[in-house]
Amino acid sequence: MKYLFFVIVSTLLLAGCGQSDEPAVAETQETSDANGASAEPSAPVADGASGDSETTATPGQTAMSADSPAAQGDTQSASASDESAESTSTESNGGPSVAPAATIAAKANKKAVIRAEASSSSEAVTSIDKNSDISLGSRNGIWYAVQSPSEGWIKITDVTIPSSGNGSSVLAGLASGRLGGGNSVASSGARGLDGDAVVTGAPDFEAVKELAALQDSGDSLGADFFKEQDEREITNTEENAN
Amino acid sequence: MNSLPKISSVGLLSLLLAAGAPLAFAQFGDLTKKNPLAKPEEQKEEKKDGDKSAANIGGAIGLVSTATSSQSVEEEIAAGDAVAAMYLGASPLLKNKKAQSYVNAVGKRIAGKSSRPDLPWAFGILDTPSINAFAAPGGKVLVTAGLFDLLETEDELAAVLGHEIAHVAREHHWQLIKQQKLVSGATDMVAANTESDNAMANAAFDAMSDFFKQMINSGIDKGGEYEADSDGVVLAANAGYDSTAMLGVLEKLANASESGDDVSFLFQTHPSAEDRVNNVVLAFTPELENAAILSKNSGRIKSHQSQ
Numbered sequence A: 001m002k003y004l005f006f007v008i009v010s011t012l013l014l015a016g017c018g019q020s021d022e023p024a025v026a027e028t029q030e031t032s033d034a035n036g037a038s039a040e041p042s043a044p045v046a047d048g049a050s051g052d053s054e055t056t057a058t059p060g061q062t063a064m065s066a067d068s069p070a071a072q073g074d075t076q077s078a079s080a081s082d083e084s085a086e087s088t089s090t091e092s093n094g095g096p097s098v099a100p101a102a103t104i105a106a107k108a109n110k111k112a113v114i115r116a117e118a119s120s121s122s123e124a125v126t127s128i129d130k131n132s133d134i135s136l137g138s139r140n141g142i143w144y145a146v147q148s149p150s151e152g153w154i155k156i157t158d159v160t161i162p163s164s165g166n167g168s169s170v171l172a173g174l175a176s177g178r179l180g181g182g183n184s185v186a187s188s189g190a191r192g193l194d195g196d197a198v199v200t201g202a203p204d205f206e207a208v209k210e211l212a213a214l215q216d217s218g219d220s221l222g223a224d225f226f227k228e229q230d231e232r233e234i235t236n237t238e239e240n241a242n
Numbered sequence B: 001m002n003s004l005p006k007i008s009s010v011g012l013l014s015l016l017l018a019a020g021a022p023l024a025f026a027q028f029g030d031l032t033k034k035n036p037l038a039k040p041e042e043q044k045e046e047k048k049d050g051d052k053s054a055a056n057i058g059g060a061i062g063l064v065s066t067a068t069s070s071q072s073v074e075e076e077i078a079a080g081d082a083v084a085a086m087y088l089g090a091s092p093l094l095k096n097k098k099a100q101s102y103v104n105a106v107g108k109r110i111a112g113k114s115s116r117p118d119l120p121w122a123f124g125i126l127d128t129p130s131i132n133a134f135a136a137p138g139g140k141v142l143v144t145a146g147l148f149d150l151l152e153t154e155d156e157l158a159a160v161l162g163h164e165i166a167h168v169a170r171e172h173h174w175q176l177i178k179q180q181k182l183v184s185g186a187t188d189m190v191a192a193n194t195e196s197d198n199a200m201a202n203a204a205f206d207a208m209s210d211f212f213k214q215m216i217n218s219g220i221d222k223g224g225e226y227e228a229d230s231d232g233v234v235l236a237a238n239a240g241y242d243s244t245a246m247l248g249v250l251e252k253l254a255n256a257s258e259s260g261d262d263v264s265f266l267f268q269t270h271p272s273a274e275d276r277v278n279n280v281v282l283a284f285t286p287e288l289e290n291a292a293i294l295s296k297n298s299g300r301i302k303s304h305q306s307q
Helices: A002-016 A024-029 A033-038 A048-055 A063-067 A077-082 A195-200 A205-213 A217-221 A237-241 B009-020 B040-053 B070-090 B097-111 B145-150 B154-169 B172-179 B183-192 B198-218 B222-238 B245-258 B264-269 B273-282 B286-290 B298-304
Strands: A104-108 A112-115 A124-128 A133-140 A143-148 A152-155 B122-126 B133-136 B140-144
Touching (some): A195 B198, A205 B122, A205 B140, A217 B097, B070 B133, B070 B172, B070 B198, B097 B122, B122 B145, B133 B172, B140 B154, B145 B245, B154 B222, B154 B298, B172 B183, B172 B198, B183 B198, B198 B264, B222 B245, B222 B286, B245 B264
Antiparallel strands (some): A104 A133
């Protein structure tokens, strides 16, 4: 009986200690940012995953997100790289759900290599056959981040983006950066421009003269406007193909 | 507003005859295959070599253009002015000198890398939130305010302008006009610059405008668009811009479409963003891959956009 009492008391005490063991797993993989004060800022916050992402872009992380100040070194940890993707995350009650990186389905257009990093000199993670299904998360220069069949990077020249066939855009899932609409430099009363408007409107030759008068307007920006912008002498693809 | 000068009666007759000709608009396979990157002297060599340089980018193999005499260029510019007048009749130029000058500076730099640097290139931003860009023969290029503001970097602006400049350098639209035997109308417009008979001028324009309307609403063939994409990437890269910027533009267009922004006119006359991306990457040689670097001035576009 004494033993039974001891067990009950100790169980109650443990419960009152605030889930000492149970949440440990959750805290290592997710932020408790919402709890602010309860986080231990003095501890080495950055875990392994986020530490790696400081030096090299990881799949699903665009160049922009790599530079994003949004993470601010707090306990965003592993999910920081997903911030530039559609942030539909709805954090609630200390159980933050991390929005999965938006991905699009594509195919390898040739036998290709998925690499660990976005570099031709990076180690190969795996190779895939032509027409293999791949899932892409983002683009960084000439590299797409691959989510599957293996995480890594694949060259843009090795990938074909399929059309959805239903009028929607497959590519939209990959886009990053701000969207248009709502903040245009166009005047507030400016009209939309469609084929009908062009066809039915009266031609404005006076405006053509205004346009022609802009020909040298860029010179007003000064001779140094393109200073430090190196030119190149790349030949076009026609010549390369011959 | 419409103050076209006098056009000769002979020219008017030919215009009217041309207007009566069938305006079948599907057979654009014979687009001239001028190399928009070749220097003018190199183009003379191209002519000697005949079809050797007429590679089949976009699947359109055709005649190599005949000489672009000064008279021919004048006609091309006059026809382009008429096309530009139609766009400008639907949407005025944006009243923002700073932004207009900026676009002209970037455009002129890229046009300078083309095979036709001496055209009277002029770039304008149209005051409309719709997302689109247009090229008119002879070097008039228009970008809508909606597209200008969608762009994130000067490199992306360069990609857009490079595409339009490639259309002009390849004479995509001008060749169509010539195929429809409307050159005489352009000739008359050149002559009309020194005379004044608005009634006749308007009639002549009306005769030509039927085809222009069709061209504006149908666009050129897909091959021409792919060609302009590929050439535009090289032109922009040679002007010092990021070779992958066009991919960023296409991603934004795709996203804008999904977001309900006004891109319907653009996609009415262009292939899907996916198809264009798949085509653009085919152009990527090692040289272009090495040019996948943002320009040092990439961010300054923001000071010309709305905040």
